[in-house]
Amino acid sequence: MNLTRRDALALGLGATAASLLPLRAVAAADDAIAAFTGGAEIGSGGITLTAPEIAENGNTVPVSVDAPGAVSIMVLATANPTPGVATFNFGPLAGSQSASTRMRLAGTQDVVAIAKMADGSFVKASSTVKVTIGGCGG
Amino acid sequence: MINRRDFLQVSMAASAVVGASGFGNWSRLAAQQLLTQDQLLDFDTFGNVSLIHVTDIHAQLKPINFREPSINIGVGDNKGQVPHITGADFRKLYGIDDGSAFHYALTSDDFAALGQTYGKVGGLDRVSTVINSIRAARPDALLLDGGDTWHGSYTCYHTEGQDMVNVMNALKPDAMTFHWEFTLGSDRVRDIVQELPFAALGANIYDAEWDEPAEDFEPYKFFVRGGVKIAVIGQAFPYMPIANPGWMFPEYSFGIRTERMQEVVDEVRGQGAELVVLLSHNGFDVDKKMAGLVKGIDVVLSGHTHDALPEPVLVGETIIVASGSNGKFVSRVDLDVRDGRMMGFRHKLIPIFSDVIEPDKAVSDLIDAQRAPYETAMSEVIGETDGVLYRRGNFNGTWDDLICDALLSEREADIALSPGVRWGPSLMPGDQITREDIFNATSMTYPNAYRTEMTGELIKTIMEDVADNIFNPDPYYQQGGDMVRLGGLGYRIDVTKPQGARISDITMLKTGEQLDPSKSYVVAGWASVNEGTEGPEIWNVVEDHIRKIGTVHPTENTSVKVVGA
Numbered sequence: 001m002n003l004t005r006r007d008a009l010a011l012g013l014g015a016t017a018a019s020l021l022p023l024r025a026v027a028a029a030d031d032a033i034a035a036f037t038g039g040a041e042i043g044s045g046g047i048t049l050t051a052p053e054i055a056e057n058g059n060t061v062p063v064s065v066d067a068p069g070a071v072s073i074m075v076l077a078t079a080n081p082t083p084g085v086a087t088f089n090f091g092p093l094a095g096s097q098s099a100s101t102r103m104r105l106a107g108t109q110d111v112v113a114i115a116k117m118a119d120g121s122f123v124k125a126s127s128t129v130k131v132t133i134g135g136c137g138g
Numbered sequence: 139m140i141n142r143r144d145f146l147q148v149s150m151a152a153s154a155v156v157g158a159s160g161f162g163n164w165s166r167l168a169a170q171q172l173l174t175q176d177q178l179l180d181f182d183t184f185g186n187v188s189l190i191h192v193t194d195i196h197a198q199l200k201p202i203n204f205r206e207p208s209i210n211i212g213v214g215d216n217k218g219q220v221p222h223i224t225g226a227d228f229r230k231l232y233g234i235d236d237g238s239a240f241h242y243a244l245t246s247d248d249f250a251a252l253g254q255t256y257g258k259v260g261g262l263d264r265v266s267t268v269i270n271s272i273r274a275a276r277p278d279a280l281l282l283d284g285g286d287t288w289h290g291s292y293t294c295y296h297t298e299g300q301d302m303v304n305v306m307n308a309l310k311p312d313a314m315t316f317h318w319e320f321t322l323g324s325d326r327v328r329d330i331v332q333e334l335p336f337a338a339l340g341a342n343i344y345d346a347e348w349d350e351p352a353e354d355f356e357p358y359k360f361f362v363r364g365g366v367k368i369a370v371i372g373q374a375f376p377y378m379p380i381a382n383p384g385w386m387f388p389e390y391s392f393g394i395r396t397e398r399m400q401e402v403v404d405e406v407r408g409q410g411a412e413l414v415v416l417l418s419h420n421g422f423d424v425d426k427k428m429a430g431l432v433k434g435i436d437v438v439l440s441g442h443t444h445d446a447l448p449e450p451v452l453v454g455e456t457i458i459v460a461s462g463s464n465g466k467f468v469s470r471v472d473l474d475v476r477d478g479r480m481m482g483f484r485h486k487l488i489p490i491f492s493d494v495i496e497p498d499k500a501v502s503d504l505i506d507a508q509r510a511p512y513e514t515a516m517s518e519v520i521g522e523t524d525g526v527l528y529r530r531g532n533f534n535g536t537w538d539d540l541i542c543d544a545l546l547s548e549r550e551a552d553i554a555l556s557p558g559v560r561w562g563p564s565l566m567p568g569d570q571i572t573r574e575d576i577f578n579a580t581s582m583t584y585p586n587a588y589r590t591e592m593t594g595e596l597i598k599t600i601m602e603d604v605a606d607n608i609f610n611p612d613p614y615y616q617q618g619g620d621m622v623r624l625g626g627l628g629y630r631i632d633v634t635k636p637q638g639a640r641i642s643d644i645t646m647l648k649t650g651e652q653l654d655p656s657k658s659y660v661v662a663g664w665a666s667v668n669e670g671t672e673g674p675e676i677w678n679v680v681e682d683h684i685r686k687i688g689t690v691h692p693t694e695n696t697s698v699k700v701v702g703a
Contacts, residue, residue: 048397050397052393052394053393053394053612053614053615054377054380054615054617056346056377056379056380056384056391056392056393057379057384062349062391100349108637128615130606130610130615132380132603132606132607133599133600133603133604
């Protein structure tokens with residue numbers, strides 16, 4: 001069998017990409033946060049971000065956010081070439097302020113969720129999601 | 139007034155005293171050739187509930203030798219904490235005398251010499267005797283199997299796990315959780331699970347498409363024992379599709395799912411559970427972290443990382459019990475549960491010394507019946523070894539070196555990669571190597587030995603990635619195996635560094651040259667999680683190699699320099 005580097009990477013060796021992350025991506029995430037908050041200070045608490053510690057498949061990673069009382073929640077994959085994953089807006093009749101989706105991750109990175117609350121304040125949660133080749137457990 | 143925490147500590151201390159005197163006695167008794175079944179099973183029945191824990195049997199029906207690790211590095215908060223203590227330090231911690239039975243059972247030095255005195259360990263017919271004895275004292279004891287049961291031997295491979303199902307059913311477990319079982323493929327797992335006469339548990343087994351709990355596995359089961367309502371929650375290995383081929387069970391997703399575990403614990407408490415037991419295949423450090431985050435678990439029966447501990451580890455008000463692997467140990471945990479709370483415990487890690495514990499004849503016969511159709515093929519002698527062949531340890535064991543040598547020579551490669559799994563019994567100096575022994579070290583459903591080209595850069599990336607799966611300071615990012623074994627290469631590893639900076643000085647052992655990042659090398663390996671991997675089965679590669687060399691001469695591997703341990 002002839003395994004090319006690309007084939008091997010396709011297995012999840014995508015972790016390599018993590019070490020080559022363009023600075024541009026991180027800057028893009030900062031820009032997106034600034035645009036969302038208008039530069040306002042960001043607190044913590046009152047928002048829950050649920051994502052796996054290690055992605056089973058970096059191409060489709062489940063992520064959930066929950067921020068009671070939020071009017072809008074933005075989810076960013078900070079080190080993706082295009083960091084924006086989704087922005088969820090909740091109207092006054094929304095039964096709950098939570099949402100789930102799936103995202104593609106270019107490599108191991110921090111996933112960030114920022115909620116805009118009804119009073120105009122912002123809160124943030126983040127979680128490191130590892131994208132790995134996989135070892136061979138016991 | 140004594141609060142619950144004081145009770146646990148009081149009981150913990152009492153248990154430690156029992157344990158310590160037990161070790162002291164055993165070394166004396168062994169010296170006098172008086173190690174007996176009665177002493178191994180001696181236990182003052184306590185409280186009103188008994189749990190029996192077996193885990194990571196890896197299809198070892200018969201007695202075997204199993205060398206514990208000499209190197210098992212802990213990182214972050216777990217540096218220097220059990221189970222990351224080995225050898226003389228481990229014996230000192232638990233008051234185990236040098237040369238005693240527990241020295242042989244729990245540490246690795248003088249393994250070959252002590253093996254002459256104490257003999258083989260395990261055998262499910264001996265395990266059955268121990269279980270029967272506990273049930274004689276406490277007829278309604280719960281028997282809980284932590285998984286990695288239907289994997290790891292010639293007969294298990296050829297019967298797709300049926301041999302283990304048949305024998306375990308005879309032991310009458312009450313519940314089980316899973317890991318390598320899924321490498322039989324999800325259809326086969328479901329077929330077996332539907333017929334199981336006990337509960338198949340996994341609160342973290344999810345439907346991959348809907349990201350909801352899978353319907354084929356229950357998250358928990360209630361039992362009433364000794365008048366106590368007990369909830370046993372299952373936790374399957376969290377990183378199954380990453381450490382093993384996800385394409386074999388594509389409809390399932392796993393993960394640690396701490397929030398889910400808290401919800402399930404709250405749910406069973408809400409339904410009146412007075413005792414909550416987590417039957418876990420998380421691995422020890424992950425269980426420790428989870429026990430600190432999830433409130434309301436009384437006992438964690440911990441599997442996956444193959445650690446055997448003579449005393450439970452206490453995290454908050456939760457006790458964590460680690461029961462070893464390969465049928466070498468059975469843990470008995472007696473609990474005093476009153477007024478809906480665990481008030482105290484008594485624990486014993488029972489080593490299964492095969493020459494001391496009488497086999498249960500009915501189970502011996504059942505085991506032999508499973509093996510009979512394969513006996514001729516698997517008993518064929520391929521070669522012999524004049525040193526210990528073992529695997530356990532963070533870096534190459536002698537079994538791994540032999541497998542890597544086989545890959546280098548039979549597949550004409552520059553570099554060999556062999557997975558850092560923790561299963562695989564040991565062989566003693568002078569032992570013959572049979573086909574069964576080779577399967578014990580290599581058996582799996584994705585055994586193809588690939589041959590490919592990789593750049594030096596990619597090889598280093600793989601090494602860094604696997605190293606992070608072991609030495610990431612946060613246990614939730616660890617997968618619980620050991621470092622990938624390398625043939626033809628030496629390297630230096632600093633376990634304190636972050637991913638990408640741990641590995642250096644990667645050297646081609648044959649030429650002494652540094653690995654060139656831009657150069658392409660021929661690499662042979664096995665156990666790829668890639669679908670469609672081609673190549674001969676690894677056991678055939680190893681068998682061909684051993685036939686050619688006749689006698690294996692294992693030597694200490696000094697090609698890995700470890701820093702920061």
